[in-house]
Amino acid sequence: xxxxxxxxxxxxxxxTPQRCLVNALDLTVRRGERWVVLGPNGAGKSTLLxxxxxxxxxxxxxxxxxxxxxxxxxxDELARDRALLTDRWTDPxxxxxxxxxxxxxxxxxxxxxxxxxxxxxxxxxxCAQLADRDVRRLSRGERQRVxxxxxxxxxxxxxxxxxxxxxxxxxxQAMVVRELAALRERGLVVTLHDLNxxxxxxxxxxxxxxxxxxxxxxxxxxxxxxxxxxxxxTPVSRVEVDGESVFHVHRGMARxxxxxxx
Amino acid sequence: MPRVSPALTLWALLGAALLSLVFAxxxxxxxxxxxxxxxxxxxxxxPGADIVLGLRVPRALxxxxxxxALALSGALLxxxxxxxxxxxxxLGISGGAAVAALLALALGLPAIAVQGxxxxxxxMTLMLLFLLARxxxxxxxxxxxxxxxxxxxxxxxxxxxxxxxLMSLVLALAPDGRLRTMVFxxxxxxxxxxxxxxxxxxxxLVGLTLVLARADARALNLMMRGDLQAYTQGVRVVxxxxxxxxxxxxxxxxxxxLGGAVGFVGFVAPHLVRMVAGNDQRVVLPAAMLLGGAxxxxxxxxxxxxxxxxxxxxxxxxxxxxxxxxxxxLGRR
Numbered sequence: 001x002x003x004x005x006x007x008x009x010x011x012x013x014x015x016t017p018q019r020c021l022v023n024a025l026d027l028t029v030r031r032g033e034r035w036v037v038l039g040p041n042g043a044g045k046s047t048l049l050x051x052x053x054x055x056x057x058x059x060x061x062x063x064x065x066x067x068x069x070x071x072x073x074x075x076d077e078l079a080r081d082r083a084l085l086t087d088r089w090t091d092p093x094x095x096x097x098x099x100x101x102x103x104x105x106x107x108x109x110x111x112x113x114x115x116x117x118x119x120x121x122x123x124x125x126x127c128a129q130l131a132d133r134d135v136r137r138l139s140r141g142e143r144q145r146v147x148x149x150x151x152x153x154x155x156x157x158x159x160x161x162x163x164x165x166x167x168x169x170x171x172x173q174a175m176v177v178r179e180l181a182a183l184r185e186r187g188l189v190v191t192l193h194d195l196n197x198x199x200x201x202x203x204x205x206x207x208x209x210x211x212x213x214x215x216x217x218x219x220x221x222x223x224x225x226x227x228x229x230x231x232x233x234t235p236v237s238r239v240e241v242d243g244e245s246v247f248h249v250h251r252g253m254a255r256x257x258x259x260x261x262x
Numbered sequence: 263m264p265r266v267s268p269a270l271t272l273w274a275l276l277g278a279a280l281l282s283l284v285f286a287x288x289x290x291x292x293x294x295x296x297x298x299x300x301x302x303x304x305x306x307x308x309p310g311a312d313i314v315l316g317l318r319v320p321r322a323l324x325x326x327x328x329x330x331a332l333a334l335s336g337a338l339l340x341x342x343x344x345x346x347x348x349x350x351x352x353l354g355i356s357g358g359a360a361v362a363a364l365l366a367l368a369l370g371l372p373a374i375a376v377q378g379x380x381x382x383x384x385x386m387t388l389m390l391l392f393l394l395a396r397x398x399x400x401x402x403x404x405x406x407x408x409x410x411x412x413x414x415x416x417x418x419x420x421x422x423x424x425x426x427x428l429m430s431l432v433l434a435l436a437p438d439g440r441l442r443t444m445v446f447x448x449x450x451x452x453x454x455x456x457x458x459x460x461x462x463x464x465x466x467l468v469g470l471t472l473v474l475a476r477a478d479a480r481a482l483n484l485m486m487r488g489d490l491q492a493y494t495q496g497v498r499v500v501x502x503x504x505x506x507x508x509x510x511x512x513x514x515x516x517x518x519x520l521g522g523a524v525g526f527v528g529f530v531a532p533h534l535v536r537m538v539a540g541n542d543q544r545v546v547l548p549a550a551m552l553l554g555g556a557x558x559x560x561x562x563x564x565x566x567x568x569x570x571x572x573x574x575x576x577x578x579x580x581x582x583x584x585x586x587x588x589x590x591x592l593g594r595r
Contacts, residue, residue, distance in 0.1 A: 053494055079496025090488045092344040093541050103484050107496035154495065 005030055006066065006158040006187040007052060007082075013060035013212075014047050021047060023212035024061065029204075031157065034181065034188040036202035036219070038195075040232055043210030045191040046087060049160045052189065053084040065158070079107045083154035085161040089147055091136045097122065097146050098131040104153040114153075121149035124179055126172065141167040148176065152183075159183070161190045165197055177201050195236065195247040199223055207231050223247075268549075271539040275552035279326070282556040286322035286563040287314055291570055317456070324455035324520050325562040325576065326555035327464040329527050331517035333554025334468065336528030337535075337546050338475055338510040341486045342503060343411050350514040350528035353418035353507070357425025358387025359518040360448060364429055367444045368436035373454055376447075377519050384515030387421055391511070394421075399504050410489065414507065450524030450577025452562050464516045471513045472551060478502050479543040486541070526581040527554045530588050537591050557584065 007029040014022040021044030029035055037045045050056040052063055054070040063070040065081050073081070083104070098118060105114035122128050125145040135143060144167045151159060164180065165173045177197050180188060189206075192198045198205065202219035207227060215222055228236040228247065235250040266274075287299045294302075294310040302311040303319075335350035343352075350356060362383025366376040391414075392399060398413035429448070436444060446453070455461060481502050484492035493499045517524070531554035535546050561579035568574065 050490075055490055055493060075493055075498045076496040079494065082494075084490075084494040086490055086494075088488075089491060090344070092346070093341075093486055093536075095487070095541060100487070103487065103491070103495055106480065106484055 004066075005064070007189070008064040009052075009061065010064070011061035012051070012058050012063060014044055014051060015059040016047075019210075020212040021210060022208060022214055025206075025214050025216070027206065027216050029158065029187040029189060031187055032184050033203050034183075034190065034201055035204045035206055035216075036198040037189060037191045037206045037208060038193075038198060038223075038228075038231065039208035040210055043208040045208060046162050048208070049084060049162050049189065049191065050086075053082060053160055054078050055084070076107050079154065079156075081156055082158040082160060083151040083156045085147055085151040085159075085164055087162045087166070089143070091143075094134050094136060096131070097127065097133050097135055097138070100135050100146060101150045101153050104150045104155075108155075117155065118149070118153045121153045122146070125149050126175060139167075141169060141172060144168065145172065145176070156186070158187050159189070161188065163191050163193065165192060165194060173197060195223070195228065195249070199247065265540070266538050268539060268542070268545040271535070271545060271549050272552070275549055275556065279552045279556040279559075282559040282563075283322050283326065286325065286559050287318045289563050289567050290318065291567075320458040320461055321452055321455045321562065321566075322559055323458065323461035323465060325452050325559040327461050327468055328450075328452070328517045328521035328524055329531070329554035329556070329558030330551040331464065331468045331471070331513040331554075332524060332528035332558075333531035333550040334471060334475065334547060335510040335513040335517070336554075337532035337543070337550040338482075338506050338513075340532055341482050341543060341546075342506050342510070343415050344486060344488075345415065346533070347529075348415070349526075350510065350517070351422060351523065351525075352415065353387075353391060353511060353514070354421030354423075354425055355384050355387050355391070355511045355514045356518040356523050357422045357429070358390075359384035359515060360523055361425050361428045361432065362386075363447060363518075363522075364432045364436070364444050367447060368432055368440055370440060376454075377460070380519040381515060384511070384518060387425070388508075388511045388515070391417060391421060399507070400500070410503070446575045447522045448577075449575035450522040450580070451575040452521050453566075453573055455520065460520055464520050467516050468513060468551070471509050472548060475506060475509050476544065476547055478506060479547055482506065482543045483541075486543075521558075522575075522577065524558060524577045524580055526577075526584045527557055530584045531557060533588065534591060 005028045009025050009027040011024045011026060012022060013024060037048065039045055047056065051058050054073065065073060101118040101122060102114055108114060119131065122131055125148055127142065127145050127149060130138065130142060135146065138146065148164050151161060165176050168176055177200055180190065181201050190201065202223065205217065205219045205222040207215040207222060209231060215227065225237045237248050238245050239248045288294050288296065292310060292313055294314060298310050299314055302314040332350050339348040339350065339352060340346055359380040362379040363376050366379040395414045395417040398410040433444060481497045484495055484497050485499060485502065489499045532546060532550040535549040535553055539545050539549060558576060558580060561583055562576040565574040565576045565579045
């Protein structure tokens with residue numbers, strides 16, 4: 001059971017009209033694995049998540065959810081397999097926070113149990129006291145945590161999160177990372193920009209250069225100063241702070257670093 | 263955040279709808295008391311039976327059908343296009359109906375031909391909308407949902423503008439003697455509702471559209487928040503969007519055919535319901551229909567009694583009543 005693949009990418013390619021974002025990517029996500037996707041802005045991280053979620057077609061290769069190609073699954077079937085936190089939510093009409101999280105229970109039709117699940121996630125993300133508030137009156141950070149609670153309340157084995165720590169203050173960023181790291185029964189694919197949050201959360205990492213190159217692997221093998229320096233064209237090193245090893249991004253050397261790796 | 267429970271809202275609006283109908287049957291150049299109305303409806307031949315059955319029942323039922331259809335259409339489009347400013351006329355369906363109806367009026371054709379022209383015009387515009395916005399309506403990629411509703415809205419607005427130009431053209435070229443009926447038709451007028459069958463057919467159609475739309479109400483609750491989000495949560499966004507736009511268009515077309523372009527009801531009724539009962543479409547759709555129907559029946563009764571024997575077009579009254587009521591509610595929040 002432990003080894004059942006939740007998600008398999010076979011030679012997946014993603015392109016925009018202008019360029020190739022991802023070329024022939026092979027990847028398998030299993031239960032208990034937390035994949036962090038890193039890459040410069042515009043490298044295709046959100047595009048990759050949208051494709052895995054079935055909201056965008058791949059440009060070659062295959063995406064399997066469980067054993068089934070994603071395009072062969074109906075929306076209501078997919079909703080039981082994967083949840084997606086997008087980087088763009090809209091709130092055109094008034095709605096309470098609790099009702100917003102309850103949208104995650106659409107396919108389950110379980111009003112009593114669904115509310116318990118929704119309130120549970122709101123509580124764990126420090127939003128319990130917001131339950132009756134109007135989502136349009138929340139701060140961006142609060143609204144983001146409500147969106148994370150919504151994604152998790154869908155109770156899917158596979159969870160896709162696009163920059164879940166966006167707009168979070170340091171305490172809440174640490175809380176979000178901690179809660180995600182505690183999801184041992186699920187498989188996660190998470191895009192992040194904070195290297196240290198990534199190192200804390202990831203069991204595996206996928207680096208995307210945005211020019212077709214990609215590097216998937218165990219976090220310990222992939223998240224190293226040389227690969228990250230190359231990925232962001234900015235020098236990254238590891239330093240010891242209070243006995244903890246953290247990534248440090250150097251200032252002002254981006255120009256020199258770039259040609260050496262291109 | 264419902265302020266009034268759904269059940270109470272629906273019962274109260276049902277009561278209001280019945281009251282408005284009784285008001286419409288009783289009020290007029292000859293005031294008819296409640297017992298006589300009841301006797302007439304039960305097939306008696308008491309005093310005023312001819313007036314009640316022959317004149318006021320068809321007109322009241324027509325008014326109710328028009329208001330209900332427009333309110334349902336408005337509620338659907340506001341949620342579907344995620345735009346609180348949307349109304350039944352935003353897709354240009356009524357504009358197309360109006361052009362054809364005005365053309366029939368300008369040519370001096372009989373009432374039945376005017377209604378036929380209105381149906382034809384509405385259906386032609388609907389086909390044009392689906393043809394022009396086909397890429398948005400039939401795109402399989404749910405991620406492009408935001409652009410899809412935008413494209414449908416823009417296409418509709420363009421069709422409405424084009425229809426408005428054609429209407430002005432027909433009005434400019436029409437013979438002077440027929441201008442008054444044409445302007446009344448444009449403002450929304452129920453004076454032509456003298457038969458009960460068109461009203462009953464429209465009511466049946468409106469009932470059917472409510473049943474169909476309400477089956478998708480839970481999904482619509484999610485789509486209101488964004489198509490991509492709704493899709494990832496299990497809603498078959500593309501199919502439902504297409505189906506509901508069709509339902510809204512049919513409701514609009516049937517209302518416009520029966521009563522002309524009655525303004526404002528389709529915009530204001532859903533908003534008033536949302537302010538009172540919250541934004542669950544399972545409640546908003548039927549509640550807006552009851553309120554829209556009651557509003558038009560009341561407005562039409564006032565329109566034909568306030569300056570009797572002069573009759574006003576009901577469309578003028580719906581806006582004259584609707585705007586202050588709406589602003590009062592908006593300010594009270």
